[in-house]
Amino acid sequence: MTTLVDVLVLSYQETPDRVAIHLLEGDLDRSISYRVLLHGAGGYAQALAQAGVGKGEPVVLILQHGRALIEAFFGAVLHGAIPAIMPFLTEKMSPDRYRESLSSLMEITRPAAIITYPEFVPQARRAVHSANFDCTILLPSDVTPISELMFDCLPGAKRSTEDLVLLQHSSGTTGLQKGVALSHRAVLNQVYSYADAIHMTHEDIVVNWLPLYHDMGLIAGFLMPILLRATLVLMSPFDWVRAPHRLLQAVSRYRGTLSWLPNFAYNFCAQKVSDRNMEGVSLSSWRAVINCSEPMRWKSHKLFLERFERYGLRREALATCYAMAENVFAVTQGGIGCPVVVDEVDRKAMQEQVAQPAQNGSDTMMNLSAGQPISITKVRILGEDQRELPERHIGEIAIQGACMLSGYYNRDDLTKQAFHEGWYLTGDLGYLANGEMFVTGRLKDLIIVGGKNIYPLDLEELAGEVSGVHSGRVVAFGVFNETLGTEEITIVAEVDTNDPQERRRIAEEIRQEIAHGSDVTLRYSWIVDRKWLIKTSSGKLARRANREKFLAEAKLM
């Protein structure tokens, strides 16, 4: 098996009637068998062929979570094109801002086709036009499922294992200009070796609410179960966020065995699900609930277990994972077959970049292990001089292996920068101890909110648009909130005015600018006097130092 198409076609031939996806829409279950899935996808492949889309060309999908998105994704794969799922416009986002972010994507990715809804066509056309190229726009309503899959006629069947199969982006201008390009080989290597690490078989039932434009949702919560012929129960992230109990009810109803959640979801479920929504719910079938995609907290696991143990949640089901799109998904996995290792270390020593085991009664902290590297990925911890550090010393996590990205799409410059002597530099900080990896922080300026990667520069640019705010005099960063289990976005802006009303207006407009121009919401909009912000000797804003200063002054910690 060398490509995703080979794997899919085999499932189509051997188990056409097996349910690949239970697609939940509210209380409805729209089951999709392999036959139906590939006939639907085949319709999209045919439409792409008719539109003159060539193999190896990117196809951008701007569709809501649902059947059209699923079929269009696999349709592009069957056609041998390269699908990229774009986060859909949310209600709060301004259409103009959204189009601007689309243009950022278009400039670099230059797709041969966009698949979207009729109401979105004008926006898509304008985005394409401003990026100065041409591409086809297809509508799901123009696509008819095929009635038989002719394997030999599929252009996708002739792709080689090194060819690209998909692109993954994170949000914002910066993220959208940095598409992680993955080959068939990398994706299949990840699927098989990660399945091995979590002992996943076709008997598993994955319950997933995560968005498909995100690596955790797309790879672990979508491609893996479909390619491995496990069962997938798929719900919309929009449904989950309004009703987190629906995830737990689905696990109970379908006897779900596996789910992946970002850390904040443990807190969110524990705090927001009321007992009346848990009547008759049993979580005993869950063999692994895997915490991934943002810093994992021991306290969040504890909170989740305390809340749901009475509903059959097993302590040993709590698992952890360290993952990134650049490695397709998982780098390490913990808590399968044995409990997640908790390392109690000396808090002071941690500040000196050493994870020293706690001495009796000292000031300690509990670090949750991210587990051990999956079989085909190697991990190293590098010091500032990029030499390997000894055990328990904190440094940058570097990885190497058989499921690495082919590159950032059309960005050879970024690809080169990302590697050092064949090792991918993650920008995350951590340490190794007894073969277990612990992620402790971040070297790169990145905010992770509810598992979403947000680049501070994008937010600073948005804030800089507000009148009264000067670009270069505004800084964005994340502040961890223990109660929420994730980071909250803070913006500090210097202004010239002392008028309290004017300052309030500016704070409010920054809040609105972020709401309309990004897919996150601002928590603290902090207005300060001139010269408040700390700059480095080169005149650049020091986000970390300003964050410390903000925390000291705002007294949040």
Place this chain on the structure above:
Amino acid sequence: MKEQIARYIAGEILKDSTRVVMKDEPLVSSGLIDSFSLVDLALYVEDTFGVRIEDTELTSVVFDTVEQLAELISRRRAGGAE
């Protein structure tokens, strides 16, 4: 009731008790209240006013302002059909 809701939104959701939330100010469609906080708002309404808001109702189509939310609560309390 409107003032109580507005105070809750300013203090607990926007984390700024000095912020005045107008009764006709769009909350959901404007992104002022994000989806995560909507669940909090629904729980607060249930605890404080004894009225249930279903998860399917947590959209700007059902209510987008303090005024609309207060009306929804009053209707439910009066036992009126939706």
